[in-house]
Amino acid sequence: MTIKKLIDSKGRFAPGVLSQPVEEINYMDYDLRTVMDKPRTRFARRWRFNQFQFVSATGPGWVFGMALVDLKLVGSGFFYLYDFASGQMLEQSFMSPLAMGTRIEPSPERGQASFRKGKVSMRILPFAGGRAISVSAPGGIRVELALKEDNDPLRLVCPAGYNGWVFTRKSAGLPVEGEIRWGDQIWRCDEGTRGAIDWSCGFMRRETAWNWASLAGQLPGGRSLGLNLAAGVNETGMTENALWLDGQCQTLAAARFSFDRYSAGSDWHVTTADGRVDLRFVPATARKEKLNAGILASNFRQYVGTFNGTVTDEGGNKIEVEGLQGFMEDHFARW
Template sequence: MQQLIQANGQPLYGVFEQTPQRINFRDFDFRSPMGRKLGALSKWRNFHQFQYFGLISPTLIGGCALAELSLVAVAFVYLYHPPSGRMLERRFKCPLGLGARFSQTPDEGVCELRQGRNRLRLENTATPLEKRLLVQLDDGTCIDARFSEAQPAFQPMSLCTPSAVNGWVYARKVAGVRCSGQVQSALGDFDLRAIDAFAHHDWSAGYMRRETFWNWACLSGEVQGQRVGLNLSCGVNETSFTENCFWLDGELLKVDSVRFEFDRDHPLRPWTIRSYDGQVSLRFEGQGLHQERLDLGLLASNFKQLFGRFSGTLRPHGGTPLHIENSWGFVEDQYAKW
């Protein structure tokens, strides 16, 4: 697929076998809810995108996100060391995106934020099909992590769904892939391959609801000799199609809508996550939490990302149930006003 937006100004909707080479949002026929054509300024103001790279292992957990929200670019990075319970985290904000750049090509491009001696960079390359995270912070923290979707072969979740009355959201998700590289920090130095680290990745963009929320769950690791990844969401990509799925040795298995049950006032208490079709029944117990609150009037966010352990069962249609026991992963609870 060359471009997401078609000649008639509308996106192609659905779950795709191939990743669009370009998210050509400027070609979108963007209109007000009453049908009035909107110009370039409105297109820029209402288009948002973000990219996330996560690391999972029993020895080290990490996450890095970059987001472009037109009026501001934001980023965070954190590392958590489960054996000691120690955590490092940093946050960055760039008004009007100054110091940041974002590519609209999911499989070939760079998203980057620079602030002082700090650099957060996400590189996507099509040949070979790889994702890479580079972080250099002024406190000496360095992350150089990468994974391949080609060796062994992997089927990403790639889809576009309608959003509200006049928008759309494109997302490309990956989980259940082995990760290599190095991490140097105050928590210690780590060889990601040696500690058997896994990765997950999210590339999302579009015209999202003015006020929105989502819950999300992801795990990435090895279970009973299989590479297992999980991507479940409630609140965003659910109009006509969903992004819900899990992977077994790189094979994508679609899942119906899901329900998250948890205590908003005490998010570290256990969560339960179940799918309507019975393929997913999981319990999540949080071990740590990264959270951010931002209220700038026009823009606001209340974000909680928890890392911890999943237990339960995945039941692929026509396949053997897979029992999950204390597998590391993430859940999120987020409110956003764009």
């Protein structure tokens, strides 16, 4: 069974965690209104709808991240690779006015996403049970990755602000195959490489701020572990917090992030209200970006580093997390 359209015939959505996949995010059918209850025009509905996707892979001693963003007034794409052994951070970032060259189809399961600018091409293409990631850019940059066994994602739709909503589809701990070439250097996936997918869209709050944690790795016994935690967004009586063990999704309670925003490189501590997550994070590097263009603004810090601590499964079994690598994020956005 699938949900054909997210928005019903009366222009409404049903908030909550969704057990079935959604074929189409028919956002133009939503009854979007002003805070004084005046119906918004079709133009406003089109231009206030935001979409973004982030995919990552954690390989033997390296981490790769890539994002595609469509904010209508601007489109952007970035990708980077951090090598823990050498401390080398390689990154590329691009912006395009009016989101020219940016395409994100509003279909969480089968929609394609791409960003093109000049000789740079970035794509996320769905296939049965996964996503294919490709990047081609000058300087001998070629990325070909396949995130597989994406069979139990967390799907959530919840209110945002007074009259908006956010839909997200997330997976973590997915097996990854492929390689990354950057000039004359090559990083290859192995049997322990794991990845994550974040597919999000909606009529988001005009000003939004959040913290986010993502972990995808393999435990010493061979089990796959994935984790997604967030605070500050998607929390209207429900959360996007989840743990994946061997591909099976388990929901978690609200998350709390403790860190010093103004002390770059300081450690983080993240826990959940149900006591099932207690992790320390030591950052190794960060990708930072500040934009203040009046209408649009972003203060973005995405850290790459190492997690240590414990997570607990639904059966009460405590799992030691030692030296697994992943991401932490601190982000303010005005869109």
